[in-house]
Amino acid sequence: MGNVVFKRSNGLSKKEFSYCPGCTHGIIHRLVAEVIEELGVLDKTIGISPVGCSVMNYEFFNCDMQQAAHGRAPAVATGIKRVRPDNIVFSYQGDGDLASIGTAEIVHAAHRSENITVIFVNNAIYGMTGGQMAPTTLIGQKTTTSPYGRDEKHAGKPIKMSEMLATIPGATYIERVSVHDPLHVRKAKKAVKKAFQTQIEGKGFSLVEFISSCPVNWGKTPQDALNWVKDNMIPYYPLGNFRSPEEDDKND
Amino acid sequence: MQNKIYIIVGHYGSGKSEFAVNFAKKLKQENKEVCLADLDIVNPYFRSREMRLSLIKLGIDVISDTLNSVKGLDMPYLSPAIKGQIVHNKKNMILDCGGDVVGIRVLKQFYQEIKERNYEIYMIVNVYRPETSTVDKIIEMKNKLENEIGLSITGFINNSNFLKQTSIDDIINADKLLKEVSQKTNVPIIYISALEKYIKQLPDKVSGERFVLNLSLRTDWL
Amino acid sequence: MAKVMMKGNEAMALAAIKGGCKAFFGYPITPQSELPEYLARHMHKHGGVFLQAESEVAAINMVYGASGAGARVLTSSSSPGIALKQEGISYIAGAELPAVIINVMRGGPGLGGIQPSQADYKQVTRGGGNGDYYVLAYAPENLQETVNVIKEAFDLADLYRNPVMIAVDGLIGQMMEPVDLDVEVPKRDLPEKDWATIGTYGKREPVNVNSLFLDPQDLENHSFKLAEKYKLMKKNEQRYEFVNMENAELVIVAYGTMARIVRSALEILKNEGINVGLLRPISIWPFPEKAFKEFPDTVKGILTCELSTGQMLDDVKICNNGKLPINFFGRTGGMVPEPEEIVKAVKDMIGGLK
Known part of the structure; x- marks a missing residue:
């Protein structure tokens, strides 16, 4: 028998992912799971599932989980963290959940600098409910509720959550990443690790925004969808760091 | 005789508004001109402004908010007429404040004008309120109130009661406690206020002028 | 303490x-x-x-x-x-x-x-x-x-x-x-x-x-x-209190502050020789449906009193199941009645029953 070169992270359950072909939720779940395992905090982590395609991710993460109402995950995370400050708490939310119905909750969780980690998955569309326009849908992008393409005069311009949240004094660590190729997957993992480390060190609110894809609702092959992330999403949603604890340390 | 300002302060729920309303009536009965200003912007219920109509009938002015509300106003809307009355000095004024430090914060804006007038600051005490239940706690509350307004309390009103469940012993015990506070702080006990049936039974040793309280904000069935 | x-x-x-x-x-x-x-x-x-x-x-x-x-x-x-x-x-x-x-x-x-x-x-x-x-x-x-x-x-x-x-x-x-x-x-x-x-x-x-x-x-x-x-x-978990139910010709159903006002009204009515009882629900869910089976035979009607235009009234109707006539008295919007208003509502109902 040869050496094991690749295995399922202990941070994941044995249940197979139920996501569509080419959906990046699977990659992102794995990155979060690997980081939690590698940091040695899996057995004290409590995750929060959102409403959206990842609503059932409590099936996939191998830790205690709570399922939250649409958009309310940061409030649920706050409730948990305030009564169990020694546990590691993360929420996992999509762009409908976080950038639309849950804007108040995410803004105020950042504003209070809740010592939690938020994994924000932005694929510019409502995947679960059938491909409706999200606040993050790009200009001209066709969805079931923007059938002629998003018109900024009608629906405004796509919201940039990381930039917005980075303006909040309480936000400690904010970074936007992508998983459209292996190089970026590795960079993304570093960001996730940094986010959880920020929490472990008690430094406050951390969020990693993933630019993600939705081949089925975009009407593209998985590879075309990843190309569309690179060619259309990333130019509008630039990758990089928007807030870091080091920067805050410098300003103190 | 010079008009006076009587400022009624204390822990919230100590009976300030019931006392203020009764005190306004008492001054009026002594043929004095009286204006009652309700400065309570903290409490939404049981405020002296609820007695506006019946007090006006007795010839007592009532000022509170800019809408002259009786019940139901949630907004502060402090009437500018309050400062007018303080400055014009045409009447005796009773300033019925909200409870605790928060309740008297509103007085700060009248600080200069009050200082220039003849005033009394009465602190109402019900020793059966948990936060004014010991000598130390009462003194602590007094100090906090004085720090907030920058003026000294000139007298205590002993309004200790358990409403309908009060016994004479309750009042006598409260008197002992407040006497000790009075000795330690050198602030006199001005009145002992209670329902008529209790006032009639009070022994001579209890400090403070007897003050009969007729409850008007709290209805009989409550 | x-x-x-x-x-x-x-x-x-x-x-x-x-x-x-x-x-x-x-x-x-x-x-x-x-x-x-x-x-x-x-x-x-x-x-x-x-x-x-x-x-x-x-x-x-x-x-x-x-x-x-x-x-x-x-x-x-x-x-x-x-x-x-x-x-x-x-x-x-x-x-x-x-x-x-x-x-x-x-x-x-x-x-x-x-x-x-x-x-x-x-x-x-x-x-x-x-x-x-x-x-x-x-x-x-x-x-x-x-x-x-x-x-x-x-x-x-x-x-x-x-x-x-x-x-x-x-x-x-x-x-x-x-x-x-x-x-x-x-x-x-x-x-x-x-x-x-x-x-x-x-x-x-x-x-x-x-x-x-x-x-x-x-x-x-x-x-x-x-x-x-x-x-x-x-x-x-049904919880309720009966007041003055013996020989009551009418039962008032009221809870919370309204029940306190009703208590005063019952005293006034008693002094006038009118026997009225009070069923005071303490649990409103579950509603005390058991209590309706315990009314004495003297009870000829039910008066529901609320600080609303009549909401618990529906539960009273369900529990009464068409057995006794039901009247309603309510004040709302923050208006709180005096006991005398309830006394009048009782007398009106008793007058109507005769």
Whole structure:
């Protein structure tokens, strides 16, 4: 028998992912799971599932989980963290959940600098409910509720959550990443690790925004969808760091 | 005789508004001109402004908010007429404040004008309120109130009661406690206020002028 | 602790601490704001958490999270704020989490007013949240009863893994009354919270706090399981008081502050030789339907009195099942009647029956 070169992270359950072909939720779940395992905090982590395609991710993460109402995950995370400050708490939310119905909750969780980690998955569309326009849908992008393409005069311009949240004094660590190729997957993992480390060190609110894809609702092959992330999403949603604890340390 | 300002302060729920309303009536009965200003912007219920109509009938002015509300106003809307009355000095004024430090914060804006007038600051005490239940706690509350307004309390009103469940012993015990506070702080006990049936039974040793309280904000069935 | 004079809102806050409450999440609203203010001053001294949320919606979801993590949690609000919390209450009931919710009721609909009201009866007993669920709901009439029921509520919530709501009108929140915080209340045998998300610590499989059941068969099973629980509450938790029922020719059904006014009306009527009884529901869900089977034969009619335009009236009609004539007397919008108005309503009804 040869050496094991690749295995399922202990941070994941044995249940197979139920996501569509080419959906990046699977990659992102794995990155979060690997980081939690590698940091040695899996057995004290409590995750929060959102409403959206990842609503059932409590099936996939191998830790205690709570399922939250649409958009309310940061409030649920706050409730948990305030009564169990020694546990590691993360929420996992999509762009409908976080950038639309849950804007108040995410803004105020950042504003209070809740010592939690938020994994924000932005694929510019409502995947679960059938491909409706999200606040993050790009200009001209066709969805079931923007059938002629998003018109900024009608629906405004796509919201940039990381930039917005980075303006909040309480936000400690904010970074936007992508998983459209292996190089970026590795960079993304570093960001996730940094986010959880920020929490472990008690430094406050951390969020990693993933630019993600939705081949089925975009009407593209998985590879075309990843190309569309690179060619259309990333130019509008630039990758990089928007807030870091080091920067805050410098300003103190 | 010079008009006076009587400022009624204390822990919230100590009976300030019931006392203020009764005190306004008492001054009026002594043929004095009286204006009652309700400065309570903290409490939404049981405020002296609820007695506006019946007090006006007795010839007592009532000022509170800019809408002259009786019940139901949630907004502060402090009437500018309050400062007018303080400055014009045409009447005796009773300033019925909200409870605790928060309740008297509103007085700060009248600080200069009050200082220039003849005033009394009465602190109402019900020793059966948990936060004014010991000598130390009462003194602590007094100090906090004085720090907030920058003026000294000139007298205590002993309004200790358990409403309908009060016994004479309750009042006598409260008197002992407040006497000790009075000795330690050198602030006199001005009145002992209670329902008529209790006032009639009070022994001579209890400090403070007897003050009969007729409850008007709290209805009989409550 | 001996008897003290306390304001309703602060007594409720202290009662929660005495009931073992370890976390409070809320948002300011008149006429209940003294309750969070009190907890802001005192909660930390008892090792508890106080947090002012950005909204009622967030507050109730913080309750969900903290309760799901095993803590005894409280939130409080007043009518429009409770309306905002209904989504979270439905999730809490669905995920079978314990929580205590205090509703200091004011007039509505909409922004309504800030004076006392019982116009939330249906919001409390039927809920505004989605799905087949109920909350245990108590409507005490004085501070001592309120304090006792709040202390007990944390046990009840844990026992049934269900939200418990205490519904008092603004008057009970705002008034002063003598109260003893240390009166013993019944303790329940509580199972361990093995469902709480506190981390596995390598000792057990992960647990999940959840109200999602996508398979309709699973959701039906879950709903029937909840229904069995509600049946048990109906059997065991009906609470009510009878006053002056012997030889009563009329029964008044009234709760909370309205019941206090009715008590005074009964005294006036007694002095005039008119015998009227009072059925005072203390639990409004489950509604005390048992009590209707205990009316003496002398009772010829029922007068329902509420600080609303008639909400509990529907429950009275269901329990009466067409047997006796029913009249209604109500004041609303924050208007509180004098006992004489109830005396008149009684006389009008008795006159009509003859």
